[in-house]
Amino acid sequence: MSLCSVVRSMRPLALAVAFGLLGACASTGSSKTPAPVDALYGQLDEASKGYETALQQSREGNLDASQLTLTRSLDQLKAAAARCGNTPGCDTQRFFSVFDRLLRLKDGDFSGDQDLNSDVDPAQRSLPTGKAGAAALPQAQRSVTLLHGQKLSELIAMNGPVKAALEMWLTQWRPQLMDAWVNYQFMRYQMWPQYERADLPEALLFGMVAKESGGKVHAVSRSGAAGPLQFMYATGMRFGLGTDNGFDTRFDPSASARANAEYLNEQLRKFNNNLELTIGAYNTGEGRMGRLVGDNSALSFYDPRIYNALPQETRDYVPSVLAAAWLFLHPQSYNLRFPKVDGAPGSIILKRPASLSELTVCLGSAGGVSDGWFRTLRNLNPKLDPQVTQPTGTRMALPKSLESAYASRCVDGPWPILAGDLHHAVIPVVTTPMAAPAAPSESRYKVRGGDSLVSIVRKLHCSSVQEVAEMNGLKHHRIRAGQVLKLPACH
Incomplete structure (x- = not known):
């Protein structure tokens, strides 16, 4: 060599x-x-x-x-x-x-008070992280880049699938990536402390949020997975996510991040800290991944015995999560600029009744946000139905930067009046008389030589073989030439 x-x-x-x-x-x-x-x-x-x-x-x-x-x-x-x-x-x-x-x-190799050319917004490092108060820079930096003492960047293989996923995030998936970044920054104070306590890197959390839901707290998949980290109901129950006074806690950012961190650490122990196998298990199920890996946890996710036996969704999922995590660490190195977001948490006490929808209207584009604040308000108040008016005195969570905007725009003046007028608009209910059910019609068919019940049903486009058999009292679908059959209305 x-x-x-x-x-x-x-x-x-x-x-x-x-x-x-x-x-x-x-x-x-x-x-x-x-x-x-x-x-x-x-x-x-x-x-x-x-x-x-x-x-x-x-x-x-x-x-x-x-x-x-x-x-x-x-x-x-x-x-x-x-x-x-x-x-x-x-x-x-x-x-x-x-x-x-x-x-x-x-990653993590620079001394001094800042990471050279750091891609992590310094303002984010000072957000509250629980009872310990503001996170010290060295610990925050380690938490961002390490997975149980190992550099996250060393665990991400820059292979073909990851490169392809990087291109997708930078092109076709770019809007979802940017939305995920903004949504995550506002929920960061709820989600990141859960990962920090579990000794997991923030970049991994962002990668999973970006791929799973784009940071939309109320996302629900076709298969029934729900929340920002898309827990199936049974798996969520296993990790303490259930129903709290009628609210599905899978939609709670903090609770879902805690459950996700517990799940990942459980699987990391099972798969000997193999990050790719662990992420794959999160997507395809730990049972399937465990059966494929068996006792050999040293197998690579890309080993043909593993990779070829997984569904395409999982083969795409793992590199997509890792690529999003990589971009979280190195956006500038890929000609990517995440927007600056002031995610400091705040709250208001309603001075007049309002729904989340009404608040969105009266806040408008406060803070220069052209897309409005509906998604952020929903994410930060997941238990509230956005269309239900909340009474005066209700406390609502919102970004601290909006507290003054609420006071100036949503308490008095024309905007709350306009918002209320739009919200309570009456939509006419159109009713149509119920048509009387049509009497069932029948037809007759004379069986010809070579006919079978199946061929008759197919030829005449009737509803089903069983229905024709029952109408004519046929046993074992037996018919004979010359027999006249009653048929339902066939088209």
């Missing part, structure tokens, strides 16, 4: 060692390598060294210079990679491999 192959197969080491060797692999070529290709590989080497410099600057506390060096290095890498695709003899996979390794080395 060559030195280059050894380096590429290693887990990430210190950048000074690993990327020094990778740079040598990139810039060292045979005498047959075309000069333009050698030049591109040289730029790859420079980008790797620039990343090493950025890391060192970060460790020395020079964060502004570190950010600038890192940005230049990544821009150089991207530009060279783009030219590589149009240069004969240039191996584009080599550029992707280095880019992928840069991202993996970034």
Whole structure:
């Protein structure tokens, strides 16, 4: 095995060692390598060294210079990679491999008060996480990137299925991804503490929310799975989700996140911390996955004995969840910009009766949100029917940024009056007289040679063989030539 192959197969080491060797692999070529290709590989080497410099600057506390060096290095890498695709003899996979390794080395490997070029909004780190108060940055950072002490980025194999899922999230599924991000940010204070207590990474939680429901608390699938994390009823009951005064707690963001974290940790223990098998079990059922894996928990999800025996839905589901989690960690590296969302929780006490629908109308586009606040209000108040008017004095949850908007728009003035007028509009009920049931009609058919009861029913498009048999008192569907049969109205 060559030195280059050894380096590429290693887990990430210190950048000074690993990327020094990778740079040598990139810039060292045979005498047959075309000069333009050698030049591109040289730029790859420079980008790797620039990343090493950025890391060192970060460790020395020079964060502004570190950010600038890192940005230049990544821009150089991207530009060279783009030219590589149009240069004969240039191996584009080599550029992707280095880019992928840069991202993996970034996670959790920076010292100082911030993660260099962090893709996690610093404002999010200070949200309440229970009795302990605001999460300290180092712990928040570890929680974002680690799964039981292992780097989440090291557990996500950047293989064909995950790459294909990344493309889907960045193209056809992009609206769902962005909606999921916004919805999750407003529910984060309820859901993330459950994962943090379970020692699970936030990126995984986001990946599951994005794929399962897009962050819509009241989502229900055709199979009956419900809530932001789509629990089947029986599975939800197993993890404490049931009915509370008529409310299905699968729709509760906090309760569903807790149950989801408990389920994942149970399955991680069962499958020896194999994340892909665990996510697959969440989708296809732990029974089926357990039967496929048997006692060999070292099997890969992509082992043909596992992968080929799973339904297409599960084969797509696992890489989709992992790809969404990867984008949560590295959006900027994929030319993706998640919107800034102030998810700080707040509440109001109704000063006048109102439903969630009426509040949505009077709040309008407060805060510059063009899509309105209906989904957010529903997600934060899952027990309330959005069409039912709540009495004065009712406490409702909403983003803290909307508390002042409620006071200025929804207590007095024209907007609550307009909202109430629209909400209580009377829709005429159209009634039609019931038509008298038509008398059943019958017809006759004379059996011909070669006829069978089945052939007669098919030929005349009658309702069923059984109905014709019962009308004529036939035993064992036996008929004879010349026999006259009574038939129902056939068309």
